[in-house]
Amino acid sequence: xxxxxxxxxxxxxxxxxxxxxxxxxxxxxxxxxxxxxxxxxxxxxxxxxxxxxxxxxxxxxxxxxxxxxxxxxxxx
Numbered sequence: 001x002x003x004x005x006x007x008x009x010x011x012x013x014x015x016x017x018x019x020x021x022x023x024x025x026x027x028x029x030x031x032x033x034x035x036x037x038x039x040x041x042x043x044x045x046x047x048x049x050x051x052x053x054x055x056x057x058x059x060x061x062x063x064x065x066x067x068x069x070x071x072x073x074x075x076x
Contacts, residue, residue, distance in 0.1 A: 015070030026058035036070035
């Protein structure tokens with residue numbers, strides 16, 4: 001979103017790679033290959049050091065990454 005102020009420069013920033021699939025069964029070992037998922041897990045561990053990507057939380061992790069479009073600032 002542009003602010004339309006003098007000197008403003010617009011630099012499009014792409015999101016990190018994130019799973020776009022709507023699979024019902026996500027495998028943590030496959031998901032951790034996506035940059036957005038790795039960043040999410042890394043940030044989650046700063047709050048909860050024992051956080052691990054599991055089959056039980058994989059779906060909600062993917063949904064979060066999808067809703068944030070893999071944007072670094074949103075995941076960080």
